[in-house]
Amino acid sequence: MKKFAVIGGGITGVTTAYALAKRGYGVTVIERHRYAAMETSFANGGQLSASNAETWTHPSTLLKGLKWMLRQDAPLLVNPKPSWHKISWFAEFIASIPRYEPNTIETARLAIAARDHLFAWAQAEGIDFDHRREGILHIYRDRKGFEHAGRVSRLLAAGGLQRRAVTSQEMRAIEPTLAGDYYGGYYTESDSTGDIHKFTQGLAAACARMGVTFLYGQDVQSLNCGGRSASVNLDDGTGSRIESFDAVVVCAGVGSRALAAQLGDRINVYPVKGYSITVNLLDDASRAAAPTVSLLDDETKLVTSRLGADRFRVAGTAEFNGFNRDIRADRIQPLVDWVQQCFPGVSTRQVVPWAGLRPMMPDMMPRVGRGQRANVFYNTGHGHLGWTLSAATADLLGELVSQGARPAGDRLAITAKPSPVEAL
Numbered sequence: 001m002k003k004f005a006v007i008g009g010g011i012t013g014v015t016t017a018y019a020l021a022k023r024g025y026g027v028t029v030i031e032r033h034r035y036a037a038m039e040t041s042f043a044n045g046g047q048l049s050a051s052n053a054e055t056w057t058h059p060s061t062l063l064k065g066l067k068w069m070l071r072q073d074a075p076l077l078v079n080p081k082p083s084w085h086k087i088s089w090f091a092e093f094i095a096s097i098p099r100y101e102p103n104t105i106e107t108a109r110l111a112i113a114a115r116d117h118l119f120a121w122a123q124a125e126g127i128d129f130d131h132r133r134e135g136i137l138h139i140y141r142d143r144k145g146f147e148h149a150g151r152v153s154r155l156l157a158a159g160g161l162q163r164r165a166v167t168s169q170e171m172r173a174i175e176p177t178l179a180g181d182y183y184g185g186y187y188t189e190s191d192s193t194g195d196i197h198k199f200t201q202g203l204a205a206a207c208a209r210m211g212v213t214f215l216y217g218q219d220v221q222s223l224n225c226g227g228r229s230a231s232v233n234l235d236d237g238t239g240s241r242i243e244s245f246d247a248v249v250v251c252a253g254v255g256s257r258a259l260a261a262q263l264g265d266r267i268n269v270y271p272v273k274g275y276s277i278t279v280n281l282l283d284d285a286s287r288a289a290a291p292t293v294s295l296l297d298d299e300t301k302l303v304t305s306r307l308g309a310d311r312f313r314v315a316g317t318a319e320f321n322g323f324n325r326d327i328r329a330d331r332i333q334p335l336v337d338w339v340q341q342c343f344p345g346v347s348t349r350q351v352v353p354w355a356g357l358r359p360m361m362p363d364m365m366p367r368v369g370r371g372q373r374a375n376v377f378y379n380t381g382h383g384h385l386g387w388t389l390s391a392a393t394a395d396l397l398g399e400l401v402s403q404g405a406r407p408a409g410d411r412l413a414i415t416a417k418p419s420p421v422e423a424l
């Protein structure tokens with residue numbers, strides 16, 4: 001049996017471990033935290049959203065970005081201090097603008113494929129993750145935003161997703177708790193929401209039942225892969241040691257870039273910080289006043305999920321500020337204000353703030369495939385859609401490893417010239 005080291009115990013690492021274990025491989029997940037899903041896969045927006053497949057590489061993002069840079073409470077914040085990482089990332093972002101349409105279509109396809117795997121795995125393993133299948137409603141305050149959404153809908157339809165335009169009256173019927181005046185919306189009935197942390201924990205437990213080893217509290221300091229064997233240098237805080245495997249899969253979120261560089265690959269993931277608040281719904285009035293349908297407010301770029309009866313999650317904002325994980329009060333306040341405006345009956349007495357770093361590729365497409373060396377693989381760079389896409393990319397990786405099958409489309413390949421394809 002071939003032995004794989006999967007580096008990272010977030011959603012991408014644990015789904016990858018599951019996809020490989022199901023195919024009969026020996027798998028060890030190495031994670032620096034004490035538990036699975038403690039970094040970006042901890043308290044995200046919760047949306048399993050094919051309807052949010054639009055990549056950000058649209059020319060209008062640049063204009064909006066420049067406008068937003070002047071506002072402290074804007075959805076986007078860029079620390080102007082230059083770094084090579086940031087400059088190279090933005091240069092590649094701009095270079096990817098011509099691929100906005102095909103990448104959006106491809107992402108929609110992947111997101112739809114991911115649903116089948118994720119739902120089947122949750123059912124097979126009995127994972128409760130507060131899954132709610134009430135659709136996602138995109139809301140627009142003006143005609144311009146609504147008309148852009150119409151154009152996006154055509155791209156999503158090319159990827160296989162149906163969503164329908166709804167009037168402001170229909171919006172109220174879909175989610176009666178939403179206050180405010182809206183121009184219109186788009187409703188995607190087939191989208192859903194759930195708690196990424198609970199799911200990842202549940203799938204990690206299922207992996208362990210299948211024989212996957214989890215090495216928690218172990219930091220991967222360095223990697224050495226010769227094509228047929230891989231040695232991983234681990235540090236548990238008391239000292240380092242080397243473990244040997246046949247192959248490695250890098251699923252290290254924002255840590256993937258540094259690990260890839262050691263392996264001769266370039267994965268230009270930038271840590272794009274986002275924030276969430278979890279509003280604890282402490283009383284009956286708040287529970288009744290909070291939405292059950294998931295929302296995406298296109299103007300403020302905020303997304304919401306109702307997690308069980310008692311929790312309401314609101315997430316968003318994009319901050320380009322390196323590996324800074326600080327939870328800034330001035331970035332959290334707009335989220336609380338938004339809840340008070342849109343859901344005035346919800347008490348915001350108990351709000352739990354959080355910040356996470358999205359592992360974002362400049363073209364917004366995850367990297368799934370082989371590295372330069374034949375026994376190095378990647379399933380990383382899922383950016384703002386890791387929860388939505390991971391089950392599909394993990395399955396693609398499993399197919400690549402076991403069948404030698406290439407992931408669909410060159411856009412997902414991580415090297416310009418993939419190494420000869422052979423099953424492991």
Ligand SMILES: Cc1cc2nc3c(=O)[nH]c(=O)nc-3n(C[C@H](O)[C@H](O)[C@H](O)COP(=O)(O)OP(=O)(O)OC[C@H]3O[C@@H](n4cnc5c(N)ncnc54)[C@H](O)[C@@H]3O)c2cc1C
Binds near residue numbers: 038039219276380381
């Ligand atoms: C505010 C916010 C809202 C979001 N909302 C949504 C949403 O609604 N829907 C959606 O689909 N996506 C959403 N996302 C994106 C999604 O959460 C991420 O894409 C996803 O969690 C990334 O998973 P990952 O496994 O790549 O990274 P992580 O969850 O960060 O996992 C990587 C793991 O690798 C470990 N690691 C890294 N380096 C090493 C090392 N050297 N040694 C040992 N371990 C290492 C880390 O400790 C970490 O646990 C959101 C993100 C944010 C920040």
